[in-house]
Amino acid sequence: MNEQTDHAKTRQMPSELTGSDDEWIHLTANAEWLWILRWVAVVGQLVTIGSVAALLPLGLVWKPLLIVVGGTAASNLLLQQWLRQSKRSAGSAARVFCVRRMLVSVMAFDIVSLTALLYFAGGIANPFCVFYLVNLSLCAVILSERWSWVLTVISTACMVWLLLVRGDALPFDTLLNWPDGTRLANITLGQLGQLVATSACAMVIIHFVSRVTGQLALTEAELRRVERERSRSEKLEALGTLAGGAAHELATPLSTIAVVAREMMRQLDSMDVSAAFHDDVDLIRAEVDHCQTILQRMTGRAGQWMAEQRHTLTLPALIDYTLSELFQANRIAVEMPAACSDVSLTVPRESLAQALRGLLQNAIDASEGPQGVKLRAHCDARWIQLEIEDAGTGMAPEVLARAGEPFFTTKEPGRGMGLGLFLTRSVIERLGGTLSLDPNPTQGMTATVRLPRF
Numbered sequence: 001m002n003e004q005t006d007h008a009k010t011r012q013m014p015s016e017l018t019g020s021d022d023e024w025i026h027l028t029a030n031a032e033w034l035w036i037l038r039w040v041a042v043v044g045q046l047v048t049i050g051s052v053a054a055l056l057p058l059g060l061v062w063k064p065l066l067i068v069v070g071g072t073a074a075s076n077l078l079l080q081q082w083l084r085q086s087k088r089s090a091g092s093a094a095r096v097f098c099v100r101r102m103l104v105s106v107m108a109f110d111i112v113s114l115t116a117l118l119y120f121a122g123g124i125a126n127p128f129c130v131f132y133l134v135n136l137s138l139c140a141v142i143l144s145e146r147w148s149w150v151l152t153v154i155s156t157a158c159m160v161w162l163l164l165v166r167g168d169a170l171p172f173d174t175l176l177n178w179p180d181g182t183r184l185a186n187i188t189l190g191q192l193g194q195l196v197a198t199s200a201c202a203m204v205i206i207h208f209v210s211r212v213t214g215q216l217a218l219t220e221a222e223l224r225r226v227e228r229e230r231s232r233s234e235k236l237e238a239l240g241t242l243a244g245g246a247a248h249e250l251a252t253p254l255s256t257i258a259v260v261a262r263e264m265m266r267q268l269d270s271m272d273v274s275a276a277f278h279d280d281v282d283l284i285r286a287e288v289d290h291c292q293t294i295l296q297r298m299t300g301r302a303g304q305w306m307a308e309q310r311h312t313l314t315l316p317a318l319i320d321y322t323l324s325e326l327f328q329a330n331r332i333a334v335e336m337p338a339a340c341s342d343v344s345l346t347v348p349r350e351s352l353a354q355a356l357r358g359l360l361q362n363a364i365d366a367s368e369g370p371q372g373v374k375l376r377a378h379c380d381a382r383w384i385q386l387e388i389e390d391a392g393t394g395m396a397p398e399v400l401a402r403a404g405e406p407f408f409t410t411k412e413p414g415r416g417m418g419l420g421l422f423l424t425r426s427v428i429e430r431l432g433g434t435l436s437l438d439p440n441p442t443q444g445m446t447a448t449v450r451l452p453r454f
Contacts, residue, residue: 027099029219030142031083033212034106037138037204038076041110044200045069045117048128060121068116072109079106104147108154111135115158123166124159127194130201132159137205141212229429254288261285311349315340315377315384322353328364331372340379343453347431355427358420359388359447366392366444379453386449394439403437 049065079102086099114135118126132155139148261284268278313321316336323329363373367390378385395403403421425435433451440446 024096024099027096027103027142028083028086029215030212031079031086031099031103033208033215034103034138034142035076035079035083037208038072038079038106038110040204040208042069042073042076045072064120065117068113068120072113075106075109100143100147103142104151107135107139107143107151111151111155111158115162118162119166124162127197129159129162130194130197134201134204137209138212141209250291254291258285258288258292261288309348310346312344312346313349315343315345315379318345318347318349318353319356319375319377321349322356322360325353326357326360331364331367332360333372333374335374335376337377337379340377340384343379343384345384345451345453347451348427351427352431355424356386356388356449358424359449362420363388363390363392363445363447366390368392382453384451384453386451388447388449389440390444390446392444394443394445395437400437400439 046069049060049062049069052060053062082102086095111132114131118124118129121128136148136152136155139151143151261281264281265278265285268281319334319336323332323334326332360373360375367373372391374387374389376387376389378387428435428449428451431451433449435450436448438446438448
């Protein structure tokens with residue numbers, strides 16, 4: 001029963017990315033670009049109407065044209081308000097259906113509005129009839145194929161209606177003249193309008209379709225990032241569950257072995273036995289303690305940082321705290337420039353310090369002989385960068401490609417579980433930072449940690 005309840009809660013977590021979430025992000029991003037395009041269309045229609053009224057004596061009735069443009073502007077204000085409210089909602093299947101229906105309705109309204117403008121401005125003979133292609137191009141980018149075909153049928157029906165009710169209501173075949181009355185090379189008003197309309201249509205299509213396509217690419221990249229983060233969180237939660245279960249199951253037998261070994265040592269102190277026997281019992285106690293330490297480390301590092309409170313401390317204080325509990329800390333040479341001495345961070349101190357200890361301990365283990373490890377700090381207005389450079393033999397390309405995978409290690413059995421780098425990367429990335437491993441030009445590797453200052 002408890003497992004079913006936990007599973008239901010997990011499915012309701014907003015961080016879980018579903019198919020509805022994917023489509024929700026795509027549709028809302030497209031709706032924002034459509035909202036921008038409609039404002040551009042309103043401005044363009046007003047400029048066109050004003051230019052024609054000032055330069056061309058066509059005898060248009062301006063009031064219905066302005067009413068249609070005003071209706072488009074009013075509908076765009078409603079679309080803006082709807083978008084603001086939709087951003088506060090989750091991407092459920094019902095909300096996805098709602099935003100899809102809204103987009104179809106808005107684009108159908110735009111087709112009808114364009115038809116009304118053409119009706120009052122010359123009908124099908126108006127060169128700006130080519131702007132039907134703008135709407136249909138956006139339909140193909142924003143909507144599904146089915147709805148694109150539906151709006152194409154609506155556009156075709158509107159053009160047929162214009163052809164039947166108002167085929168040639170304005171004198172578009174009138175020849176144009178220069179201001180002094182000289183004929184302009186047999187160019188008609190319709191030909192000039194066709195040139196202007198086609199050029200404007202092409203610019204609008206290229207600009208906004210390119211912007212929408214670029215936004216879609218950014219959205220897909222963000223979805224992939226969220227998916228990677230979700231996958232890493234799931235692995236971390238599974239690791240914490242596994243570690244907790246292992247610690248719970250092994251705690252009792254390990255405690256029993258420790259108690260029995262302690263009693264054996266007490267009995268051996270009063271008996272005449274060989275030193276080798278004493279050594280064996282000491283080995284048992286040491287190995288039991290080692291097992292308990294491993295379990296505590298697995299449990300703590302896998303889960304404690306998610307609930308740990310954040311502390312504000314300076315960068316030198318963080319490094320001092322990290323080194324205070326590190327074995328062979330005297331082998332680490334710290335290079336701290338003056339620009340970093342007063343830099344403060346608000347971070348989960350224990351988790352971040354443990355993550356840095358893991359990198360430093362790996363560097364110590366990799367460095368041969370008495371050679372030390374360098375820890376360099378760099379600070380700017382936005383980032384804090386820590387570079388940990390060892391003097392080891394480096395990593396082969398195939399090893400470097402798998403570095404950070406759970407339970408992958410190149411250390412000898414008993415010296416590592418293959419979890420340190422995975423947990424370190426998880427902690428740093430959850431804090432908004434990055435971790436990279438790069439080979440040095442001459443010898444060894446450099447682990448670079450970048451953390452945001454704010």
